[in-house]
Amino acid sequence: MRAEAAYVWDNARTYARAVAGAADAMSFDVASGDFSLEYTVATGDWSLMHAAATDVYVWPQRYPGGVDVAAAASDGSPVNVSYDGLHCVQIFTAHTVHSSTRVVVSIRDHARVRAN
Numbered sequence: 001m002r003a004e005a006a007y008v009w010d011n012a013r014t015y016a017r018a019v020a021g022a023a024d025a026m027s028f029d030v031a032s033g034d035f036s037l038e039y040t041v042a043t044g045d046w047s048l049m050h051a052a053a054t055d056v057y058v059w060p061q062r063y064p065g066g067v068d069v070a071a072a073a074s075d076g077s078p079v080n081v082s083y084d085g086l087h088c089v090q091i092f093t094a095h096t097v098h099s100s101t102r103v104v105v106s107i108r109d110h111a112r113v114r115a116n
Contacts, residue, residue: 065111074102
């Protein structure tokens with residue numbers, strides 16, 4: 001691998017571009033590509049919060065077979081996930097979610113998940 005390509009591979013990572021609340025923890029494992037995000041849903045105008053999404057960038061070259069996404073809210077409210085199949089994962093909480101609810105998001109390489 002060329003030096004530039006190795007640098008990009010070692011440093012390009014999955015990350016949250018926007019969080020619909022307060023990010024409590026975010027981690028990325030360079031070796032496996034596993035990503036996790038935990039955040040607390042923001043308080044405020046619910047009509048705006050319902051429209052807001054948590055937006056996560058995934059580097060397509062790291063996940064050639066796509067990603068598997070899991071998301072759950074601590075209060076049991078529905079969480080919807082949208083993945084464009086390339087580089088954007090969006091997480092939407094239901095309008096019934098309570099402020100201060102914790103949401104946990106996990107993103108893994110689809111090929112690795114299928115192999116296990």
